[in-house]
Amino acid sequence: MKLYMRQTPLSDRLARERCARKASALFRQTAPCEEVSIDLSTNSYLSLHDNTHVHAAAHKLIDGQLSGNLASRIISTGTALYARLESALAQWKQTETALVFNSGYAANVGMIQALANRSTDIFCDRLNHASIYDGIRLCGARLHRYRHCDVNDLRKRVQTSSSPEKIIVTDSVFSMDGDCAPLADICDVARAHDALVMVDEAHATGIFGMRHSGWVEACGVEEAIDIRMGTLSKAVAGLGGFFSGSFLLRDHFVNHARSLIYSTALPHSVLAFDLAAIDYIRSHVGIQAKLLAKAQHFRQLLTDAGFDTLNSTTQIIPCLIGDDARTLHLSRHLRKHGIKAPAVRPPTVPKGTSRLRFSIHANVDEEHLRRVVSILKSEIAGQSPKCSR
Ligand SMILES: Cc1ncc(COP(=O)(O)O)c(C=O)c1O
Structure with missing residues (x-):
């Protein structure tokens, strides 16, 4: 038997807030369990989780x-x-x-x-x-x-x-x-x-x-x-x-x-x-230097493609999009290509600064990173004006 929440003034407010969030591009969900070929969402920067x-x-x-x-x-x-x-x-x-x-x-x-x-x-x-x-x-x-x-x-x-x-x-x-x-x-x-x-x-x-x-x-x-x-x-x-x-x-x-x-x-x-x-x-010395060099290379690829990576100098690389819905769209588009990069939106970041957040780690290689930038570039180029940066 399923138990449902009773209707009370509090549950009414929650339902209204949920509706409003769902109508915006700010609704959050727990990430599903899924296979991805390039995971740029993990904070396991040295990939020690499967070492x-x-x-x-x-x-x-x-x-x-x-x-x-x-x-x-x-x-x-x-x-x-x-x-x-x-x-x-x-x-x-x-x-x-x-x-x-x-x-x-x-x-x-x-x-x-x-x-x-x-x-x-x-x-x-x-x-x-x-x-x-x-x-x-x-x-x-x-x-x-x-x-x-x-x-x-x-x-x-x-x-x-x-x-x-x-x-x-x-x-x-x-x-x-x-x-x-x-x-x-x-x-x-x-x-x-x-x-x-x-x-x-x-x-x-x-x-x-x-x-x-x-x-x-x-x-x-x-x-x-x-x-x-x-x-x-x-x-x-x-x-x-x-x-x-x-x-x-x-x-x-x-x-x-x-x-x-x-x-x-x-x-x-x-x-x-x-x-x-x-x-x-x-x-193990040297793994960090390799990681940071790879991150620098990815930042350069994004910058060369016209993206704004803010003042990032580390293995965390934001790609500023601005608009919430556009950011979500790009994250979903990457996901269709087997790439996981979260769309980070308010209230986690200030209004108007929604972004894709890329985490570089030991298990991604330069070929993966070139692929990510190329998919992003072609999606942006193909979008209607409303959906471009
Ligand atoms: C800067 C910072 N401090 C603290 C935390 C919380 O750490 P934990 O995930 O171990 O609870 C995080 C996690 O995202 C973080 O980014």
Whole structure:
């Protein structure tokens, strides 16, 4: 027997909102399970999700124990794999310690909620990830959004703050634009005004720096960053989010971060995969340089074809279309040719900046990328004026 939702004033509102969304080009659906020949939607930048060496090493680590950790980390017996993973992360990031959360989303929300209160001023890049904004909402801190990557705007706003407690928070690689935060300049502002700095390295971990620990390392500002947040769900291709930094902050999060305290810990299989993938990344040099060169080549192909890739310099390459419906049309058109590239539309990106978001990864080759640009070019050329860029 199927159970339907009862009709109430609330369900009526939901139905109206659904109808309005469906009429626009903004309706979201979970992606179906389908075979694609070229997948440019994945954040598994190093393609470690199907790397046989990582799989074998993870199997060895779990020794047959797939699940486990069936309560919160505060309640249940700890597993040796958590300690090993946190120690590997602290070593990689060269920080005192680390703390693993269940996801990057949980890490951002939990850490910000635990750190700030109504009298804290938080300065946040306009294009920071939604999880950062959600954490700020949860703690009730005063939010100051500064223009994207604009240090002068940030400085002006910090200068006018009278709160003794200030936090500057930024993504290091921006997830929808593929550009990088000016971390050295941000750290100068923080130093001058006694602000704490938090950097979200979700898309930089495993890619940038000599040790590939992230953009913080590449910029040489490790000592000026108080909170280095990262995810294990992108280049590491596993699951989990993490903090790396001081013992003081780790203890604070263990005691106050609600997303850590009130949620069941990760299973062994996941921790083992994370550990095996980090080990693989740390022992294989050169894969990142190849990835970034391939991304640069693709950016050039798009630019030569007349597309705008914004200020992307990384493995994330937006292709700005502008109009929501046109973006959706192009994404569907690519899909018909076996190519997966998501149409990213508001509210994920600002109005009028809908785009195709391409993620370059180890498993795509230059032939694939040339094919994508050629299909896009011919579709644009064949469209009616309304459907062209
Ligand atoms: C910049 C940024 N931070 C945090 C997250 C959340 O990470 P996770 O997917 O591990 O929850 C994402 C995920 O898309 C992200 O792009």
